[in-house]
Amino acid sequence: MTPFTFDKLVIFGVGLIGGSLARALRERAGVAPGGRIVGVGRTRASAERARELGVVDDVASLDDDRELAAALAGADLILLAAPVAQTRPLLERILPFLGEHTIVTDAGSTKSDVVAAARAALGARAAQFVPGHPIAGRESSGVEAALPDLYVGRNVVLCPLPENRPADVARIDALWRVTGALVSTMSHEQHDRVFASVSHLPHLLSFALVERILSAPDAALKFSFAAGGFRDFTRIAASSPEMWRDVCLANRDALVDELDGYLAVLGQLRTAVLASDGATLEAVFSRSREARTQWQERGGLAPK
Amino acid sequence: MTPFTFDKLVIFGVGLIGGSLARALRERAGVAPGGRIVGVGRTRASAERARELGVVDDVASLDDDRELAAALAGADLILLAAPVAQTRPLLERILPFLGEHTIVTDAGSTKSDVVAAARAALGARAAQFVPGHPIAGRESSGVEAALPDLYVGRNVVLCPLPENRPADVARIDALWRVTGALVSTMSHEQHDRVFASVSHLPHLLSFALVERILSAPDAALKFSFAAGGFRDFTRIAASSPEMWRDVCLANRDALVDELDGYLAVLGQLRTAVLASDGATLEAVFSRSREARTQWQERGGLAPK
Structure with missing residues (x-):
């Protein structure tokens, strides 16, 4: 198992997919001392449920500049786990607070549109965005349905951009492998x-x-x-x-x-x-x- | 529960469907003293397995005139549970040995073609044929997969012919109700x-x-x-x-x-x-x- 550690992971949309990643990291990798998982929702309240369940440590509201800035400061990784159509507005909202060394990835089930959204929203900084797609679902949804072993034996597809740094792609690869997933790489068109x-x-x-x-x-x-x-x-x-x-x-x-x-x-x-x-x-x-x-x-x- | 009794039931094709009916009658209705269930296969050997499993009492080969005549003599009911395409040749084979008071029914998953096959094979004696379709299946097939409760809560559709005697239709209806099935009636076209x-x-x-x-x-x-x-x-x-x-x-x-x-x-x-x-x-x-x-x-x- 490739070692994977982080100080701060920020998840936009802590439902089944984002919540299961958080639970998997806690139970399978352990969160390093001082390491934090932050959940961001459309409103502060929508992320609170995830904190009550112990899935995330901190929460922030997307609508509040101060909270968002605090959430993203010093983040190693950002996961977008909201509906795919929100990719571009989310990235536009994130950009002003995006650290130089933060890697952004997503969990959307389509990829060409996500790549286009990332290029439109981030411009040259799309180099920090590594598109991904965990192939996992359940009939139930929402953070209550999140499982620490949702990804065990499941496929995760990464569709790296030519401008991504290989080290960043390797880090997203390691993130998913820790959850027990099988990671593959292909172009977004494929x-x-x-x-x-x-x-x-x-x-x-x-x-x-x-x-x-x-x-x-x-x-x-x-x-x-x-x-x-x-x-x-x-x-x-x-x-x-x-x-x-x-x-x-x-x-x-x-x-x-x-x-x-x-x-x-x-x-x-x-x-x-x-x-x-x-x-x-x-x-x-x-x-x-x-x-x-x-x-x-x-x-x-x-x-x- | 409508009472249902019989002295002799002959099943052509003792697989999942025919075998489950036989097992349901044994376990749910009881077979009257002297009542027999006879299995007929393309060869004698193909029906023997059903007897070994206790699903039928006697077996006969379709190819042997003497065995077939003995099997059909005094039969109350005949069930065709072989592939639908065999309906016409089976009925042609049965006709010379078909008693005047024997009711014939089937379990085919299409009905207009079965009605046409029955009219072609039996002529005026198609009046003795009550078309039926139990809506039940399992992933496994064959007599080994037969279950006494396969039909519990399942639909059985009867498509009576205008020339059927109402008493014969009522008897086939009673046969299936004993298995726990829900019996409906509609035209073969519907x-x-x-x-x-x-x-x-x-x-x-x-x-x-x-x-x-x-x-x-x-x-x-x-x-x-x-x-x-x-x-x-x-x-x-x-x-x-x-x-x-x-x-x-x-x-x-x-x-x-x-x-x-x-x-x-x-x-x-x-x-x-x-x-x-x-x-x-x-x-x-x-x-x-x-x-x-x-x-x-x-x-x-x-x-x-």
Whole structure:
């Protein structure tokens, strides 16, 4: 395990993701004597809950210049764990108080838009910003749902900028490894293509299925006979509408590319069904089952 | 509970579905003194396993006229629990030995094709055939996976024919109620539209997503970052390719109608994403989440 220490870590948005990182650092790495974790919320009150739970040591309000300046003074690291759409305004708010040696990272589930926001907000000081994405979630959210082992065995993707200092990237890498995560690196473009494919598109498709059923005059009858296949397929249709609206908008181009590729596959299957072409259907279904089964056998992912 | 008794029940295909019915009748209704459950397989050996497990009392081979005649003589009820595509050949094989008072039912997951197969195979004697569909499955299959409580709280849909005798329909209704199932009645056309929507289409969509990822040059990378959303969405892509090929072909028209309605919804979402129309996306996602959450709260369905 790469050693990781810090004197001051500031987390913007202490919910499931930020709170779990704080709890992981406390329980797995130990916080050095004098080391502090500071939670910043839109208001002071929204971060207080995290202090009451012992997740952070100190809190500050985003709206109060004095509190924010005090929170950021001498910070080693800043983690943005607020909704992705807030990246640019948050960074603009942080910039006047950003120390020369402070490293900033984030936990957003899209990366090209975050990189653009960081460049727009920070200019040349975007060199201090190392984009990241921990792939971890639970059905519940909020700081109450934070777990010290949320990241154990989970992937964290870093998308370093060409202007990042290698030492800063290594430090963010070490931060996540301490939590038990598996850290990978790729470009932000590749990140967004990968997650459009395996995460964003499935969410869109799942929401769309429920919408399709709702639009039918006999929707109630249909829901009353929905069983296990529907249950699994639509579990992610219970996800946050605001979050997924933002993800779809932030990763628009990769998502539409992926959707178009998917529509081409559906078109082939539609043709095969209409032509009663059982051989094509069975070939596609067999390949899919084999790949899905292998994925599960290689470890898949169990809920936490 | 409606009383249900029988002297002889013959099950064609003693796997998960047929075996669970046999076990439910033994444990929940009790089998009357002298009452027998007979399992028929493609070969004698394939049904023997069910007898070894105590699921059936006697076995017969489909290929042996004498055994089949003996199995069907004096049968109160016949359940077809083999793949749907075998309905017509099975009924043609049964017809010469079919008693005047024997009621035949099935467990196929599509119904219009089963009705057509029954009319083609049985002619006027299709009046003895009461189409049915127990909505129950498990990830495992085969008689070893059969459970006496598989049907407790599950839906069973009957699609009676106009020529069925009401007393015969009532008897099949009573058969399933004894297992703890909730029995409903609808036309075979309505059945096929409902299940195209909540079951067949989701399976097609799930297989298609895995196929889409497989077609990408970076498929391995994508699978390696697939997480919980992918896991839930594609769980049904590990289903039997042969079974789902047959379902897609058997329910072709309703499935294509449902797919086309779904493609229209996807087209609207694609337009909204391209136009960065967050309000439309959020409205659709919110409606879907609310409907999915209400479905879950009304009982949803837990795996067995």
